[in-house]
Amino acid sequence: xxxxxxxxxxxxxxxxxxxxxxxxxxxxxxxxxxxxxxxxxxxxxxxxxxxxxxxxxxxxxxxxxxxxxxxxxxxxxxxxxxxxxxxxxxxxxxxxxxxxxxxxxxxxxxxxxxxxxxxxxxxxxxxxxxxxxxxxxxxxxxxxxxxxxxxxxxxxxxxxxxxxxxxxxxxxxxxxxxxxxxxxxxxxxxxxxxxxxxxxxxxxxxxxxxxxxxxxxxxxxxxxxxxxxxxxxxxxxxxxxxxxxxxxxxxxxxxxxxxxxxxxxxxxxxxxxxxxxxxxxxxxxxxxxxxxxxxxxxxxxxxxxxxxxxxxxxxxxxxxxxxxxxxxxxxxxxxxxxxxxxxxxxxxxxxxxxxxxxxxxx
Amino acid sequence: xxxxxxxxxxxxxxxxxxxxxxxxxxxxxxxxxxxxxxxxxxxxxxxxxxxxxxxxxxxxxxxxxxxxxxxxxxxxxxxxxxxxxxxxxxxxxxxxxxxxxxxxxxxxxxxxxxxxxxxxxxxxxxxxxxxxxxxxxxxxxxxxxxxxxxxxxxxxxxxxxxxxxxxxxxxxxxxxxxxxxxxxxxxxxxxxxxxxxxxxxxxxxxxxxxxxxxxxxxxxxxxxxxxxxxxxxxxxxxxxxxxxxxxxxxxxxxxxxxxxxxxxxxxxxxxxxxxxxxxxxxxxxxxxxxxxxxxxxxxxxxxxxxxxxxxxxxxxxxxxxxxxxxxxxxxxxxxxxxxxxxxxxxxxxxxxxxxxxxxxxxxxxxxxxxxxxxxxxxxx
Numbered sequence: 001x002x003x004x005x006x007x008x009x010x011x012x013x014x015x016x017x018x019x020x021x022x023x024x025x026x027x028x029x030x031x032x033x034x035x036x037x038x039x040x041x042x043x044x045x046x047x048x049x050x051x052x053x054x055x056x057x058x059x060x061x062x063x064x065x066x067x068x069x070x071x072x073x074x075x076x077x078x079x080x081x082x083x084x085x086x087x088x089x090x091x092x093x094x095x096x097x098x099x100x101x102x103x104x105x106x107x108x109x110x111x112x113x114x115x116x117x118x119x120x121x122x123x124x125x126x127x128x129x130x131x132x133x134x135x136x137x138x139x140x141x142x143x144x145x146x147x148x149x150x151x152x153x154x155x156x157x158x159x160x161x162x163x164x165x166x167x168x169x170x171x172x173x174x175x176x177x178x179x180x181x182x183x184x185x186x187x188x189x190x191x192x193x194x195x196x197x198x199x200x201x202x203x204x205x206x207x208x209x210x211x212x213x214x215x216x217x218x219x220x221x222x223x224x225x226x227x228x229x230x231x232x233x234x235x236x237x238x239x240x241x242x243x244x245x246x247x248x249x250x251x252x253x254x255x256x257x258x259x260x261x262x263x264x265x266x267x268x269x270x271x272x273x274x275x276x277x278x279x280x281x282x283x284x285x286x287x288x289x290x291x292x293x294x295x296x297x298x299x300x301x302x303x304x305x306x307x308x309x310x311x312x313x314x315x316x317x318x319x320x321x322x323x324x325x326x327x328x329x330x331x332x333x334x335x336x337x338x339x340x341x342x343x344x345x346x347x348x349x350x351x352x353x354x355x356x357x358x359x360x361x362x
Numbered sequence: 363x364x365x366x367x368x369x370x371x372x373x374x375x376x377x378x379x380x381x382x383x384x385x386x387x388x389x390x391x392x393x394x395x396x397x398x399x400x401x402x403x404x405x406x407x408x409x410x411x412x413x414x415x416x417x418x419x420x421x422x423x424x425x426x427x428x429x430x431x432x433x434x435x436x437x438x439x440x441x442x443x444x445x446x447x448x449x450x451x452x453x454x455x456x457x458x459x460x461x462x463x464x465x466x467x468x469x470x471x472x473x474x475x476x477x478x479x480x481x482x483x484x485x486x487x488x489x490x491x492x493x494x495x496x497x498x499x500x501x502x503x504x505x506x507x508x509x510x511x512x513x514x515x516x517x518x519x520x521x522x523x524x525x526x527x528x529x530x531x532x533x534x535x536x537x538x539x540x541x542x543x544x545x546x547x548x549x550x551x552x553x554x555x556x557x558x559x560x561x562x563x564x565x566x567x568x569x570x571x572x573x574x575x576x577x578x579x580x581x582x583x584x585x586x587x588x589x590x591x592x593x594x595x596x597x598x599x600x601x602x603x604x605x606x607x608x609x610x611x612x613x614x615x616x617x618x619x620x621x622x623x624x625x626x627x628x629x630x631x632x633x634x635x636x637x638x639x640x641x642x643x644x645x646x647x648x649x650x651x652x653x654x655x656x657x658x659x660x661x662x663x664x665x666x667x668x669x670x671x672x673x674x675x676x677x678x679x680x681x682x683x684x685x686x687x688x689x690x691x692x693x694x695x696x697x698x699x700x701x702x703x704x705x706x707x708x709x710x711x712x713x714x715x716x717x718x719x720x721x722x723x724x725x726x727x728x729x730x731x732x733x734x735x736x737x738x739x740x741x742x
Contacts, residue, residue, distance in 0.1 A: 172551065362550050
């Protein structure tokens with residue numbers, strides 16, 4: 001027992017000596033920020049990556065690890081401890097992405113009224129002075145990629161094209177993507193056939209790839225996947241088929257996924273266009289507000305007017321008609337001539353979306 | 363000269379033999395080796411290894427909270443909160459292990475426990491003491507889920523490893539189906555959460571208000587005592603251990619091994635089921651619908667291995683893993699890659715596996731000793 005105590009004492013002393021190391025330095029006029037994510041981190045090539053891109057842009061890529069950093073969680077019971085740990089480090093701003101953080105952020109904001117926090121994709125949390133909730137009108141951007149896909153099909157002379165949609169976990173947010181996409185297609189082909197599939201996961205590309213293969217084999221022309229990491233499977237399958245000479249397309253989501261679809265000698269991509277959800281706009285907006293001292297809690301809507309959503313024109317194979325039609329649609333959305341539905345129920349009631357889809361409203 | 367060298371050799375031998383014979387000492391050694399290797403990795407990555415120790419240190423004593431301008435022991439609270447499911451799932455794995463079973467199913471038993479607690483916290487109106495009711499139901503659900511495997515193993519000789527792996531997935535998807543389609547839906551994002559849990563079903567916080575530490579901690583300690591008592595002090599525990607040492611010999615000496623196997627799996631499941639309730643009602647506190655496995659059940663395997671399937675060992679190992687989990691987020695603030703914690707955990711498990719190798723060393727040394735003794739006798 002005595003020996004054990006001695007060993008314990010030695011360990012504690014050596015630990016406390018070591019523990020004094022690792023001090024932080026540098027002072028800067030710029031605010032400090034931490035982005036909290038789930039286990040995927042900021043390398044998800046999609047949603048978190050876009051938020052991270054905004055942060056890097058704000059700091060001109062300088063100061064990672066001192067001014068800004070990413071903290072990941074292992075599972076959802078880490079969310080609240082991680083928020084508190086970040087607050088304890090004295091960060092000026094905490095960024096969280098996605099509705100999975102909603103409950104933890106609400107509990108945290110009530111307890112830490114002086115810590116500024118933003119959350120993306122949520123607009124229903126209790127309003128507090130220290131929290132900005134950013135919500136996107138994704139249906140507007142999705143409408144554009146729907147138009148682009150349909151016009152491309154028309155350009156290729158396909159008389160009766162079928163379009164596919166692959167979602168992650170069904171829910172109100174993803175429904176906005178699906179409904180906007182369908183309404184965009186139907187504005188060109190009123191009788192187009194739509195198929196949809198939900199992988200029930202944000203990280204299962206193998207499921208999307210299998211589904212995409214069977215759809216492409218059965219004659220589906222273009223698939224839009226709004227499914228986070230799962231969507232990588234769709235793009236991979238489209239790239240395989242395009243490399244083999246089959247005329248099929250994939251549409252990327254959130255970020256411009258053009259590079260993910262490169263095939264052959266890397267000059268062509270299977271990603272026709274991407275529905276851009278500029279999460280970076282929100283992080284830059286929040287950081288600017290913190291820097292200027294104009295941070296006010298509330299809900300901020302990002303849409304076509306704020307350039308929060310859009311479509312990518314990186315792919316040279318995207319035909320001119322599609323681009324013209326998209327620009328026209330964009331102008332109509334801005335002027336209010338086109339109003340895109342947000343929910344499956346509303347779209348069905350308007351006679352646009354077909355019955356029997358996997359989309360779910362709140 | 364020869365005499366003195368011989369004597370040092372002798373004490374040396376005793377020291378090594380003692381170390382090899384003591385399972386506790388090898389466990390400590392293994393943990394130290396794991397952390398040292400982690401330090402080495404951090405150093406190789408060009409980061410300051412002392413930050414690693416600082417993070418683990420903070421996980422036990424807390425840090426200066428710049429946001430509130432005061433010392434905070436929140437991280438200790440987090441450590442102990444994480445330790446609740448780690449210890450309970452470790453007990454689940456360890457209990458089955460003592461009966462000679464390899465329970466990979468703690469994850470599934472944890473999941474059904476959480477599901478049962480969720481059901482009784484969200485589907486019936488609030489009443490005082492609901493949390494206790496929820497926990498009892500979770501324990502029962504876990505016990506049934508584990509008991510199924512026990513009965514399959516005892517009556518039909520179906521491998522408990524395969525059965526538990528399958529049941530882990532079945533539990534996860536049943537959770538999703540039931541929570542999505544049968545529970546009252548939340549107002550928003552109903553694929554991620556159900557309606558709110560009844561306020562009377564939430565576990566009360568204790569000791570450290572900055573963390574999620576809750577009364578589940580006392581239940582965890584109670585579970586450790588129950589484990590120790592059943593295993594070491596009862597006739598039932600003796601029959602369990604005897605079955606674990608040699609099933610056939612146990613049966614021949616009149617022990618009901620069928621009963622021992624099914625009952626032990628049920629008890630193992632009960633521990634994991636309790637863990638599920640503690641995480642949902644104590645840490646999450648909202649009606650989360652599981653998206654994927656929480657991995658507490660799988661980490662329980664490592665906890666039980668480090669703790670030698672003994673009650674105090676599992677308790678200490680669980681606290682250690684809780685501290686590493688708590689340090690996981692802390693060290694990210696110090697620019698230590700988060701993967702280092704997973705690597706340390708992995709290395710600890712690998713070194714534990716090497717303990718089987720240490721057994722061989724022990725055997726070899728014992729043989730050498732006998733050989734030497736014989737030679738000496740022959741020389742006489």
